[in-house]
Amino acid sequence: MYPESKPVLYHMLHILMPVIAFLGNGAIVYVTIRSQVLRSPCNMLIALVSLSDMVLVCSEVTATVLHNIVQSETVYLSTCVFIQLPSVFAASTSPMFLLATAIDRRLCVTSFYNAMIVSYPKYYLAAQILPGCILGIALDVVVLINLKTEEQVVCDLITPMLGTLSDVYSKSVMIVCILILLCNVSFIHFLRKQRISSETVRSVSRSVLVICMTVVLGYFSAMVIFCMREALNLDVELLNWSVFASIFANAGYCVNFFVYYFISSEYRAIFDELLGIGHIKALFCRSKQIGEQQAATSSGGFLSKRVKVTHGT
Numbered sequence: 157m158y159p160e161s162k163p164v165l166y167h168m169l170h171i172l173m174p175v176i177a178f179l180g181n182g183a184i185v186y187v188t189i190r191s192q193v194l195r196s197p198c199n200m201l202i203a204l205v206s207l208s209d210m211v212l213v214c215s216e217v218t219a220t221v222l223h224n225i226v227q228s229e230t231v232y233l234s235t236c237v238f239i240q241l242p243s244v245f246a247a248s249t250s251p252m253f254l255l256a257t258a259i260d261r262r263l264c265v266t267s268f269y270n271a272m273i274v275s276y277p278k279y280y281l282a283a284q285i286l287p288g289c290i291l292g293i294a295l296d297v298v299v300l301i302n303l304k305t306e307e308q309v310v311c312d313l314i315t316p317m318l319g320t321l322s323d324v325y326s327k328s329v330m331i332v333c334i335l336i337l338l339c340n341v342s343f344i345h346f347l348r349k350q351r352i353s354s355e356t357v358r359s360v361s362r363s364v365l366v367i368c369m370t371v372v373l374g375y376f377s378a379m380v381i382f383c384m385r386e387a388l389n390l391d392v393e394l395l396n397w398s399v400f401a402s403i404f405a406n407a408g409y410c411v412n413f414f415v416y417y418f419i420s421s422e423y424r425a426i427f428d429e430l431l432g433i434g435h436i437k438a439l440f441c442r443s444k445q446i447g448e449q450q451a452a453t454s455s456g457g458f459l460s461k462r463v464k465v466t467h468g469t
Contacts, residue, residue: 171220173406174213180413181206181213187423187430194426197273197281198264201257202364202416204285208250209409215243215313222311230308237303237316244299244316245292247325251332252288254371258339260284261364265346295325333372340368363420367412374408 188194188203218239222231263269273280299316309315317325343365416423428434 170216170402170406173403173410174217177213177406177409177412178210180410181210183413183427183431184416184423185210187426190430191426193422197277197284198257198260198364200281201253201260201284205250205253205257205367206412208246208253209412211242211246212250212313213406213409215240218243219311219313229310231311233305233307233309233315234303236309236311237299240311240313240316241296241299243313245296247313248292248295249288251329251336251371251375252291253285254368255332255336255339256284256288257364258336258343258368262339262343262346265343329375333375336368336372340365363416363423366415366419367408370411370415371408374405377404 184206185203188199194200194203219236222235222239223229263272295317298321302319302321303316314322417427418424428437
């Protein structure tokens with residue numbers, strides 16, 4: 157499989173993990189579109205985070221497909237840039253939408269939140285979405301402006317942002333991650349002061365908190381790994397090191413569906429209804445009950461025979 161310069165571990169993890177992340181986040185987007193219950197700004201922002209993650213994880217798959225189509229270790233930089241533009245855009249919107257979700261959860265414990273989303277729902281949602289979209293478009297424009305020389309490259313998500321732009325992007329993501337952490341710390345602080353009676357709100361808030369922490373830790377882990385390589389001057393190829401570091405970042409995209417399913421009762425009920433998981437669970441429970449009944453019947457018959465034999469003796 158091309159590009160062969162990337163290790164086998166890369167092809168195993170960076171194809172399997174994007175598929176898991178794509179299907180899981182796709183399920184979140186699907187149920188948000190179908191369900192009339194998931195119409196709050198928080199649910200919309202969660203769906204936008206999942207949509208951005210879907211586009212983002214497609215970068216490695218599309219790059220691998222491109223290399224296999226041209227049957228070459230390298231491709232033209234311009235070709236790589238154009239196929240990676242959607243993922244570059246998503247690389248900006250994903251952390252920004254996650255920050256917007258964290259801000260929304262922080263605002264939900266304030267007194268004016270309900271009145272604001274009832275009176276100005278469209279303006280509120282637009283104010284949360286536009287910053288990420290603007291930054292994503294700006295990042296794509298800068299990538300296209302920097303495309304001056306044509307050369308052969310191994311295509312990857314980071315390829316269009318090599319050089320100074322990569323450093324600026326990394327530092328910007330770290331700032332966003334710090335803001336997400338601050339929002340969550342503030343949210344937890346106020347959550348302890350105020351008792352929220354709605355179990356739905358509490359479960360969704362817990363899910364958002366876990367997702368934020370997972371993604372932030374993934375980004376931080378990747379950056380710490382790269383800093384360790386430079387600080388310790390380790391003799392490890394950059395490509396292999398980036399494969400190892402990106403595992404932590406990609407893991408955050410894979411757990412979205414599982415976190416919302418197992419922590420949020422609201423999402424779990426909708427997943428069971430719209431994805432057919434409830435029917436599978438009911439079928440499994442029915443099969444289990446039938447098995448237990450058959451085992452009990454067999455055990456009862458065996459005991460009955462023993463009693464008859466005893467009385468006959």
